[in-house]
Amino acid sequence: MTGHRVTRSDRQSTAGLAVSAVLLVVLFLLPWWDSDGSLRVPLVAILYYLALAQMWNLLAGFAGLVSIGQQMFVGIGVYTLLSFAEDFGVDPYLSVLLAGLVAAVLSLPVAAFAFRLRGGYFAIGTWVIAEVFRLIALESDFLGGANVRTLTRESLGGYSLDTRNTVTYLMALGLAAGATAIVVLVLRSRLGLALRSIRDNQEGARGLGVSVGRAKLAVWVISAFWTGMTGAVILLHNPSTRAESAFSVLRWTALVVFIAIIGGVGSTTGPIIGVAIYWFVREFLEDAEEWRFIILGLIAAAMAIMAPRGIYGLLQKRWSVQFFPVRRKLVGPGVTGPAPGGPAQPVAGTGHPSA
Amino acid sequence: MEWLNAIVQGIMLGGLFALFATGLSLAFGVMRFVNLAHGDLAILGAFVAVSVISATGLNPFVSLVIVVPVMLAAGYALQLGAFNFTISPDPLPSILVTFGLGIVIQNVLLETYSADSRGLDVGSIEIESIRVTDAIAIGWIPLITLVVAVAVLGALQLVLSRTSLGRAFRAVSDDPPTARLMGINDRNLYAVAMGIAFATVAVAGVFLGIRQSFGPLDGPAQLLYAFEAVVIGGLGSVWGTLVGGLLLGVAHTVGGQFEVTYGYGSGPLVGHLVFLVVLATRPSGLLGRRAE
Numbered sequence: 131m132t133g134h135r136v137t138r139s140d141r142q143s144t145a146g147l148a149v150s151a152v153l154l155v156v157l158f159l160l161p162w163w164d165s166d167g168s169l170r171v172p173l174v175a176i177l178y179y180l181a182l183a184q185m186w187n188l189l190a191g192f193a194g195l196v197s198i199g200q201q202m203f204v205g206i207g208v209y210t211l212l213s214f215a216e217d218f219g220v221d222p223y224l225s226v227l228l229a230g231l232v233a234a235v236l237s238l239p240v241a242a243f244a245f246r247l248r249g250g251y252f253a254i255g256t257w258v259i260a261e262v263f264r265l266i267a268l269e270s271d272f273l274g275g276a277n278v279r280t281l282t283r284e285s286l287g288g289y290s291l292d293t294r295n296t297v298t299y300l301m302a303l304g305l306a307a308g309a310t311a312i313v314v315l316v317l318r319s320r321l322g323l324a325l326r327s328i329r330d331n332q333e334g335a336r337g338l339g340v341s342v343g344r345a346k347l348a349v350w351v352i353s354a355f356w357t358g359m360t361g362a363v364i365l366l367h368n369p370s371t372r373a374e375s376a377f378s379v380l381r382w383t384a385l386v387v388f389i390a391i392i393g394g395v396g397s398t399t400g401p402i403i404g405v406a407i408y409w410f411v412r413e414f415l416e417d418a419e420e421w422r423f424i425i426l427g428l429i430a431a432a433m434a435i436m437a438p439r440g441i442y443g444l445l446q447k448r449w450s451v452q453f454f455p456v457r458r459k460l461v462g463p464g465v466t467g468p469a470p471g472g473p474a475q476p477v478a479g480t481g482h483p484s485a
Numbered sequence: 486m487e488w489l490n491a492i493v494q495g496i497m498l499g500g501l502f503a504l505f506a507t508g509l510s511l512a513f514g515v516m517r518f519v520n521l522a523h524g525d526l527a528i529l530g531a532f533v534a535v536s537v538i539s540a541t542g543l544n545p546f547v548s549l550v551i552v553v554p555v556m557l558a559a560g561y562a563l564q565l566g567a568f569n570f571t572i573s574p575d576p577l578p579s580i581l582v583t584f585g586l587g588i589v590i591q592n593v594l595l596e597t598y599s600a601d602s603r604g605l606d607v608g609s610i611e612i613e614s615i616r617v618t619d620a621i622a623i624g625w626i627p628l629i630t631l632v633v634a635v636a637v638l639g640a641l642q643l644v645l646s647r648t649s650l651g652r653a654f655r656a657v658s659d660d661p662p663t664a665r666l667m668g669i670n671d672r673n674l675y676a677v678a679m680g681i682a683f684a685t686v687a688v689a690g691v692f693l694g695i696r697q698s699f700g701p702l703d704g705p706a707q708l709l710y711a712f713e714a715v716v717i718g719g720l721g722s723v724w725g726t727l728v729g730g731l732l733l734g735v736a737h738t739v740g741g742q743f744e745v746t747y748g749y750g751s752g753p754l755v756g757h758l759v760f761l762v763v764l765a766t767r768p769s770g771l772l773g774r775r776a777e
Binding site: 190194196198242243246247248249250251253254255257258259261262265266269379380384387388391395420421423424427428430431434435436438 | 513517518519521567570571576577578579580581582584585586588589591592593595596705706708709712713716751753754757758760761764765768
């Protein structure tokens with residue numbers, strides 16, 4: 131034995147996990163000290179945007195699947211919850227899980243069409259398919275997407291308003307934390323290595339025996355499942371909807387893409403930074419939705435040109451920070467590890483900074 | 486007869502779709518660049534025409550003399566100043582920049598012109614038509630649109646196949662490094678291509694505004710139709726783009742014949758479904774040379 135080994139943790143990432151754990155406990159206990167909901171209610175939107183951004187980032191940043199059709203899975207989640215809870219009398223909280231499952235199942239035929247396209251054409255192709263779902267919801271008598279539909283008190287069962295608010299908040303927290311955990315776990319797995327090899331060189335990866343199609347399909351279905359559940363929780367938070375808003379490309383894809391780019395595409399920490407900036411911009415421009423889109427859109431477009439790895443990428447270039455233990459490093463005698471403040475030494479398969 | 490009329494009107498509408506698709510197809514053909522703001526740029530062109538007309542009182546057709554050079558210059562400048570920095574094997578930056586640009590254009594238009602629908606008024610020709618039979622009449626505006634689309638595509642085909650500019654386009658499309666060695670300034674050539682793409686999409690936007698009312702958020706739908714026309718026709722084929730546009734137009738008008746629940750018209754839905762069927766059965770398009 132030479133004493134060399136590959137590690138994914140170091141002091142920084144251990145500290146990162148500890149900070150995340152403390153933050154998570156504080157957020158989990160929030161309903162018990164924020165009794166009037168003044169912090170909790172606005173936080174729900176931030177949390178579900180984090181979940182959506184992590185799932186878009188998993189596709190675009192790690193699998194090279196730049197989807198502009200995420201609104202289809204949000205809308206599917208919204209209308210699945212509406213149908214199950216309103217029309218079939220299923221418990222609304224159980225319906226959240228069903229919403230994810232329906233989105234995951236429908237993502238398979240979507241992939242059969244969209245995966246025939248690559249790059250920018252894949253992006254527009256997913257947008258077209260999202261439009262198909264929007265038009266179906268709009269024109270269907272059963273879904274009634276042309277009119278405003280509301281999740282009524284009857285279908286929300288015997289739960290009190292306070293309980294409902296707390297459960298919605300905790301579900302949003304679970305979705306955000308879960309989405310981050312999913313990305314970290316996927317990156318640490320064989321699937322994560324396969325994805326990064328595909329992203330860096332698809333033909334090369336195929337040559338080394340990576341089953342490209344299967345790896346992409348796996349993250350596609352995972353992302354659809356989680357985005358569908360997030361859509362259902364969005365309806366629980368804001369119980370009136372129609373097809374235009376449930377399948378809105380501006381709200382459920384454009385804003386999500388901006389959050390991910392500004393924070394940093396291709397990193398798990400990036401979307402967290404991005405969503406914090408979104409919160410900041412929203413507080414300042416509360417009543418000016420157009421200006422929010424203009425400002426975030428301009429920043430995102432400028433970032434895509436000048437700093438494609440976002441704010442997190444800039445921080446990493448400067449200080450080599452790594453918040454989550456996902457990067458593989460070789461340690462042992464004779465290997466100089468990253469000195470504090472010095473550049474990191476990526477090993478094969480980790481061509482891009484992706485902590 | 487009703488169906489025959491729907492097909493004839495669809496072919497006319499297809500001319501507009503082909504006009505929208507031309508610039509998208511050119512930018513992809515020359516530099517593998519997919520511009521997600523394409524539809525929003527068409528709507529921007531139509532709004533520029535609104536401003537030009539209200540300032541000068543020109544006829545919308547004549548306003549093209551100002552609108553087209555303005556958009557051509559904008560395309561040239563934007564490619565040199567921004568898009569060129571995103572050209573790489575990784576498509577992510579170019580998608581993100583153009584997607585962001587599109588959303589910014591929509592919201593700037595909303596702030597500047599409000600959400601009201603507009604139209605470009607060309608006078609009595611708007612309602613005049615050629616009566617072919619009792620049931621079929623071809624409007625002058627749709628007919629002019631189709632003729633302009635064929636003319637634009639024909640001119641593009643001539644430029645690509647017969648001129649030194651076209652040769653340079655084909656050279657950078659096939660092999661940029663070698664083209665550079667031969668003394669071609671590829672960055673400048675990309676800017677010229679984007680200028681032409683912006684000019685054609687501005688023409689499409691103005692014709693859209695003459696044909697129907699439009700609003701600041703109508704761009705994405707036009708992007709999707711243009712994209713569908715390109716893919717149905719086949720990537721890299723100029724005449725394929727025309728065929729794709731015509732087929733999509735027919736799908737829209739024939740689909741619009743179906744009764745729908747709330748009277749929204751199922752034309753766009755049928756159009757999307759026809760696109761998906763072509764994608765599944767002939768991924769390289771009807772006239773495409775190769776799968777992409």
